[in-house]
Every structure is written in C-alpha cells, then in structure tokens.
Amino acid sequence: MKDKNPKPATKSTGARNGAGVIIDFLKKSGVELVFGYPGGAVIPLYDALYDSGIRHILTRHEQAAIHAADGYARSTGRIGVVFATSGPGATNLVTGLANAHMDSVPLVAITGQVATTSLGSDSFQEADIYGISIPVTKYNYLVKDPRMLPKVLAEAFYLAGSGRPGPILVDVPKDIQTTVIDTPFPTKPVSIPGYIPRPPVDQKQVEAMVAALTMSRRPIVYLGGGATITGVAPEIIKIAESLDTAVATTLPAKGVFPDDHPLSLGLPGMHGTKYANLAINESDLILALGVRFDDRVVGDVRRFAPRAMVVHVDIDPAEIGKRLAPDIAVVGDLKTVLGLALKIVKPTEKSAWRKRIAQLKAEFPLFVPRSELEIKPQAVIKTLSDLTAGESIIVTDVGQHQMWAAQHYVSKKPRRFLSSGGLGTMGFGLPAAMGAQLALPGEKTVLITGDGSFQMNIQELATIREHNLPVKILILNNGCLGMVRQWQQFFFDHRHSESIFGFNPDFAKLAQVYGLSACRVKKPEEMDGAVRNLLAGDGPALLDVMVAREENVLPMIPPGMGQTDFYEEKG
Amino acid sequence: MKKLISILARNRPGVLSHVAGLITRRGYNVESIAAGPTEHPDITRITLVVAGDEHILEQVVRQFRKLIDVISVEVPSYGHALTGELALISISADSVIREEILNLATLLGLKVMDIQEDSLTLMAVGTAHTVDTAVVRFSAYSIKALARTGVVALPKPIPESG
Numbered sequence: 236m237k238d239k240n241p242k243p244a245t246k247s248t249g250a251r252n253g254a255g256v257i258i259d260f261l262k263k264s265g266v267e268l269v270f271g272y273p274g275g276a277v278i279p280l281y282d283a284l285y286d287s288g289i290r291h292i293l294t295r296h297e298q299a300a301i302h303a304a305d306g307y308a309r310s311t312g313r314i315g316v317v318f319a320t321s322g323p324g325a326t327n328l329v330t331g332l333a334n335a336h337m338d339s340v341p342l343v344a345i346t347g348q349v350a351t352t353s354l355g356s357d358s359f360q361e362a363d364i365y366g367i368s369i370p371v372t373k374y375n376y377l378v379k380d381p382r383m384l385p386k387v388l389a390e391a392f393y394l395a396g397s398g399r400p401g402p403i404l405v406d407v408p409k410d411i412q413t414t415v416i417d418t419p420f421p422t423k424p425v426s427i428p429g430y431i432p433r434p435p436v437d438q439k440q441v442e443a444m445v446a447a448l449t450m451s452r453r454p455i456v457y458l459g460g461g462a463t464i465t466g467v468a469p470e471i472i473k474i475a476e477s478l479d480t481a482v483a484t485t486l487p488a489k490g491v492f493p494d495d496h497p498l499s500l501g502l503p504g505m506h507g508t509k510y511a512n513l514a515i516n517e518s519d520l521i522l523a524l525g526v527r528f529d530d531r532v533v534g535d536v537r538r539f540a541p542r543a544m545v546v547h548v549d550i551d552p553a554e555i556g557k558r559l560a561p562d563i564a565v566v567g568d569l570k571t572v573l574g575l576a577l578k579i580v581k582p583t584e585k586s587a588w589r590k591r592i593a594q595l596k597a598e599f600p601l602f603v604p605r606s607e608l609e610i611k612p613q614a615v616i617k618t619l620s621d622l623t624a625g626e627s628i629i630v631t632d633v634g635q636h637q638m639w640a641a642q643h644y645v646s647k648k649p650r651r652f653l654s655s656g657g658l659g660t661m662g663f664g665l666p667a668a669m670g671a672q673l674a675l676p677g678e679k680t681v682l683i684t685g686d687g688s689f690q691m692n693i694q695e696l697a698t699i700r701e702h703n704l705p706v707k708i709l710i711l712n713n714g715c716l717g718m719v720r721q722w723q724q725f726f727f728d729h730r731h732s733e734s735i736f737g738f739n740p741d742f743a744k745l746a747q748v749y750g751l752s753a754c755r756v757k758k759p760e761e762m763d764g765a766v767r768n769l770l771a772g773d774g775p776a777l778l779d780v781m782v783a784r785e786e787n788v789l790p791m792i793p794p795g796m797g798q799t800d801f802y803e804e805k806g
Numbered sequence: 807m808k809k810l811i812s813i814l815a816r817n818r819p820g821v822l823s824h825v826a827g828l829i830t831r832r833g834y835n836v837e838s839i840a841a842g843p844t845e846h847p848d849i850t851r852i853t854l855v856v857a858g859d860e861h862i863l864e865q866v867v868r869q870f871r872k873l874i875d876v877i878s879v880e881v882p883s884y885g886h887a888l889t890g891e892l893a894l895i896s897i898s899a900d901s902v903i904r905e906e907i908l909n910l911a912t913l914l915g916l917k918v919m920d921i922q923e924d925s926l927t928l929m930a931v932g933t934a935h936t937v938d939t940a941v942v943r944f945s946a947y948s949i950k951a952l953a954r955t956g957v958v959a960l961p962k963p964i965p966e967s968g
C-alpha cells in the first residue's frame with residue numbers, strides 16, 4: 236500500500252494505533268502494573284506505554300517477567316500482565332505459561348510478532364508462539380486483522396479470569412501495532428458460545444453431598460487450588476467446625492484452612508504429614524474441593540482412601556473422573572456450591588473422629604530435627620514461622636526446601652503461600668516474590684529457596700534492588716540439588732549423578748554486589764539471630780543458611796505407592 | 807469400540823490445531839478426523855472416529871467440551887447419525903482379473919474413476935459401513951493406493967424413532 240501522506244501512527248487524534256489500543260484497553264481494565272522486556276517487535280507497544288501512566292517492571296529475563304506476573308496474580312487473584320518481544324522473547328515465556336496453566340493462574344501475555352506480511356517466512360526473530368503455546372495456555376490468539384484487536388483483548392481478559400482461570404497469550408504482529416484502528420471496544424459483555432464459566436449448580440447433587448457429609452462418621456475435606464481461587468476460607472471453616480470434619484490442604488490450598496487449627500491435617504500426599512495420610516486411609520468420606528487428584532497427593536489411585544466415599548466438587552467438568560471416579564460429583568463454582576451447602580447443613584457432632592484426629596496428630600507429629608553441629612533446614616523454617624507468626628507472604632522455589640516450607644511453615648491465610656505446584660518450576664521463587672511484593676507492598680514477603688533454584692533466576696536481584704523491593708531471601712544452602720540427591724539416595728543406591736554442585740558462589744557476597752544487605756550463617760546457635768536480622772531491615776535482604784547436606788524430606792511415600800506405604804529410611 | 811464424535815466449533819484459524827493438539831497431548835486414539843464448513847459460515851463441524859473404552863471416550867468428550875472454540879460435542883451412536891465417507895481405491899488389475907474387479911465394483915455400487923493398463927481406480931461413496939465394506943472386499947486384491955476422507959456425520963435430530 237502506498238500512502239503519500241502516511242499518518243504519524245503514534246500521534247493520531249481520536250483513532251489510535253494497535254499499540255495504543257492495547258494500552259487503552261489495559262487502562263480501561265484497571266491494569267496498573269505490567270511486567271516485561273522489550274525488543275524489536277514490541278517497540279511500538281513500549282512506545283505507547285511510555286507516557287501512559289501504567290507502571291512497568293523491566294525484569295532481567297522474560298521468564299522472570301511472567302513468573303512475577305504470576306506471583307502478582309496468585310497473591311491478589313487479579314490478572315497478571317506480561318509483555319515480551321517476538322522469537323526468543325516469546326519462547327522465554329513458555330515455562331511461565333505452562334507453570335500458570337498447571338496451577339490455573341490468570342495471566343495475559345502480550346507478545347510482539349513479525350509483521351503479518353512476513354509471517355511464515357522464517358524471518359528474523361520469528362517463532363510460531365501461537366502454535367507453541369497451544370498446549371500451555373487456556374486459549375491463545377494471533378491477531379491478523381487489526382479490526383479484531385479490541386475484541387480479542389476483551390475476550391483474552393474475560394477468559395483469563397473467568398471459570399477455571401488460566402493464562403491467555405495474544406500474539407500481535409508489529410504492523411498490527413502500528414496500524415491505525417478505529418474499531419471501538421465491544422460495549423456488550425463478552426460471551427463465547429459453548430463457554431460456560433459458571434456452570435449452573437445442581438441442587439440435588441449439593442443435597443446428596445450434604446447428606447453424605449452429615450452421615451459420615453470420619454469425614455475429611457481435601458482442599459485444592461480451587462479453594463484458594465474461589466476464596467472459600469470462611470465456608471471451609473464453617474463446614475469443618477459444624478461437622479467435625481478434618482481438613483487436608485494441598486500445596487496450592489495452603490492457608491485456606493489455618494494450619495494450627497485442631498482439625499487441620501496439613502499437607503496430604505507424598506511428603507504430607509503421616510497423620511494426614513493415615514486419616515485419609517481411615518476416612519469414610521472424602522470431600523474433594525477444587526482438586527485434581529494429583530499423583531503427588533493420591534499416589535496409587537486404586538489405594539487412595541479405600542474406605543471412603545468420594546465427593547468431588549469442581550468448576551471444570553473435565554476434572555470429574557479424570558483420575559478417580561467419584562461417588563458423587565458436583566460441577567460448579569466452589570463458592571456457590573458451599574454457599575448452597577451451608578444453607579442446609581445441620582451441625583452434627585462426630586466427637587470420636589475429632590478425638591481420633593487429635594490422637595493421630597499426637598502420635599505421629601511432624602518432626603523437627605535439631606543438631607548442635609549443623610543447621611537443620613526444618614529448624615530454619617520453624618524459626619521463620621515462629622518469628623513471622625505465620626503472617627508473611629511465603630514464596631518458595633522447588634525442591635526439598637519447598638516441601639519443608641509446606642510442612643513446617645504455619646500458614647493462616649489464603650494466597651500467602653505461593654509455590655509452583657503442578658509444574659514444579661525451579662526458578663519460580665525469586666521473580667514470583669517480586670511480583671507478590673509489588674502487588675502487596677505493605678506485606679512482608681519471604682522467599683524460601685535452594686541454592687539450585689535460586690541460580691535459575693538469580694539475575695532478578697538487580698530488579699529487586701532497582702525497585703528496592705523489601706523481599707527477604709532465605710537460601711537453604713545444601714550445596715546440592717537436594718531433592719534429586721534424596722531420590723538418588725533412596726532409589727538409586729546413593730549414586731549421586733550430577734546432583735552435587737562442584738562450585739557455588741558466596742551468595743551473600745554476590746547479593747552485596749547487587750546492593751542487598753546480606754550475610755551467611757553456618758552455626759546452629761547463630762541461626763535464630765540471623766533469621767531475626769533478615770526480617771528486621773526495611774530493604775531487600777538475603778540470608779544464606781548453610782544447612783546439613785544429607786538431610787531428607789520425610790515422611791515420604793514413594794511415587795506410585797499407596798497412602799500408607801511410608802518410606803523407611805535405611806541406616 | 808469405535809465411537810463417532812461430532813463437534814461444532816467456532817470457525818477460527820487455530821481451531822484444528824487446538825483439536826489435533828488435544829488428541830496427541832492426551833494420547834487418545836483417533837481413527838479419522840474430518841472438518842468442514844456448516845450451514846453457518848462461522849461454525850465448523852468436525853467429525854471424529856475415536857477408539858477406546860467407555861471411560862477414555864468420556865474423558866475425550868469432556869476435554870473437547872473444554873476447548874474454548876468448541877460450541878457443542880455430541881456422541882451419536884451409528885444408528886442415530888447419518889454418516890458418509892468417500893474413498894479412492896487404486897487396485898492392480900491386469901487383463902485377467904480386471905473383469906472380476908469391475909463386476910465386484912458394480913455389485914458394491916462403486917464408480918470407476920480411472921483405468922490404466924495395469925490398474926483401476928474406484929471411488930466408494932456411502933455410509934461409513936459401505937466404504938468399510940468396499941475396502942475390506944478389495945483388500946483381497948492388491949491395493950496400490952488408498953485415500954479416505956474420514957467419516958462425516960450428522961446426528962439425527964430426533965433420536966429414537968426418527
């Protein structure tokens with residue numbers, strides 16, 4: 236197309252270019268914070284951002300940008316937004332998309348793409364991010380027609396946050412960003428045929444569920460990420476207390492039910508408490524709320540809760556029967572379902588079960604080892620938990636430290652324990668902690684990480700320093716990929732193939748170079764004071780805790796085994 | 807067990823990628839897939855023939871329903887759907903057996919599309935069953951090449967007596 240007097244695209248009057256449409260849309264939707272990283276294919280987008288008033292956090296890697304958006308979303312329930320350029324910028328988002336997809340985190344990723352005229356010609360920094368991201372997003376778009384952009388954006392935000400939330404990717408070719416678009420934003424609320432974000436709840440099924448729960452003598456609520464997403468903490472407490480129901484909270488639900496409640500069973504599954512798994516084994520009714528019956532929780536499905544009737548409540552009909560066929564299924568939003576249930580629940584005492592739970596908890600407590608020679612990682616978490624009174628936002632990475640945090644940190648509020656559950660992404664922690672701290676500046680954010688995971692996104696120390704985010708970084712430094720080392724010890728006869736680091740930097744010195752206050756602690760008697768110090772300051776800080784190398788996460792049910800097949804450590 | 811799955815989906819550029827990706831990702835066994843426009847320009851009909859036990863099929867259907875582009879999913883029994891398929895069958899046929907093959911083709915209602923010195927190409931059109939039968943019958947001869955469209959189906963509007 237030849238235009239003798241091309242309009243300067245960025246300085247249009249009423250109509251704006253595609254990039255302007257995106258920014259207008261974000262403003263209109265109340266987005267105040269975006270994470271990202273620029274590049275050739277998004278320069279127009281960044282130009283429109285320049286004086287828009289929207290805050291943008293420039294991370295040091297696109298993966299960190301999307302994990303930060305994820306941390307922002309997990310801690311608030313709002314939609315996280317991330318920008319990246321085409322090609323390598325976009326492919327660097329893939330892990331973050333998969334991570335958010337697995338844990339149902341609402342995100343919108345906007346990527347630049349080569350111009351529509353060059354699409355499919357292997358041009359510079361072209362990657363088929365649309366094709367690549369299909370299996371790791373809830374839905375995705377490649378915008379080829381500028382007139383579609385307003386509608387696509389409206390749909391993307393609607394889809395990300397509604398129903399079972401998830402990440403949406405919108406790939407916007409560079410020429411679409413620079414084309415003047417006068418198509419208005421849709422004024423009607425988005426509706427997509429066949430997409431039912433809030434399936435109608437079948438009252439009969441709710442009645443069946445309540446009847447089963449009331450009749451049950453040994454009921455357990457098994458809580459999943461759906462409980463965090465729908466914010467049903469008050470409802471769960473009512474159900475638990477009025478029906479003497481014990482509550483097992485999986486990783487993404489941690490905090491929905493207070494860990495220090497007498498009816499709390501803590502974490503079930505592979506590294507769950509013995510009492511949670513034993514109680515599930517004895518239970519006659521499992522009320523599974525917003526869960527996937529993940530293999531890390533149920534182990535061998537055929538041996539999961541063998542004496543129990545299973546009631547499964549989930550908003551996603553595709554989860555019903557995916558791994559385990561429930562006796563009663565209720566499809567619907569948890570908040571609605573539990574609201575209906577509470578209207579008809581009649582409080583019933585099950586004092587024998589209450590006693591049994593107390594007895595199991597007393598008999599098989601979680602063990603915090605102590606030593607005078609070396610710092611035990613579990614003891615560090617216990618100290619942190621006591622010092623923060625369970626009130627901090629805890630973010631973890633992936634590995635042993637994550638499981639110890641899940642076991643020993645006493646959480647009391649939902650959305651205050653952020654961890655990569657489904658994908659188990661090392662490197663999630665530091666950027667996610669950044670995102671959470673930016674979302675909730677008034678709250679103390681503590682990252683619990685390992686020396687392996689920390690080095691996967693260590694470059695974000697710069698971002699933390701730049702914005703003076705008071706994130707407290709606690710490294711449980713065992714000099715190895717502890718979780719891998721543990722599996723090798725247990726199941727591969729101590730053959731520690733490539734799981735021990737031959738070198739690690741001095742993380743405290745490194746952090747100091749980045750401008751953080753930091754120190755290292757080795758002696759058990761200095762640990763408590765060091766953790767206090769870490770938490771005390773106003774700015775970003777790091778504590779490198781040298782912990783026992785050969786410590787294992789116990790209890791453990793080996794993969795694929797039954798609920799009570801606890802691993803017995805050989806001498 | 808084979809089942810028909812009839813999907814109505816929004817006619818979007820990526821819809822086939824989403825459907826095909828789901829099939830490979832979840833490891834389902836798909837025998838055929840056929841897609842084409844409907845009476846509504848914005849809507850595509852995708853017909854799949856899927857093999858697997860009842861439990862797996864139920865999962866497949868749920869996963870399809872979950873796709874954002876998918877508007878509806880039906881699993882009509884063969885008795886409650888109109889089905890159609892087309893196959894091109896190229897068979898080695900020298901002068902000795904040509905006659906025999908042509909007779910069988912007439913008997914089964916196949917059209918002759920091409921005749922070469924040493925081969926014949928036939929077209930079978932009909933219900934999924936008709937085409938299956940033709941392919942099975944001619945496999946007794948030497949089939950040089952075979953192309954099938956995959957089954958397309960229209961669920962019958964009134965199930966029982968319709």
Ligand SMILES: Cc1ncc(C[n+]2csc(CCOP(=O)(O)OP(=O)(O)O)c2C)c(N)n1
Nearest residue numbers: 634635636659661685686687688716717718
């Ligand atoms: C990106 C990524 N790569 C590999 C793994 C496999 N993996 C799981 S735990 C683990 C070890 C983590 O080591 P570290 O962060 O030091 O924690 P530790 O287990 O020692 O507490 C590894 C390698 C993973 N989860 N994520």
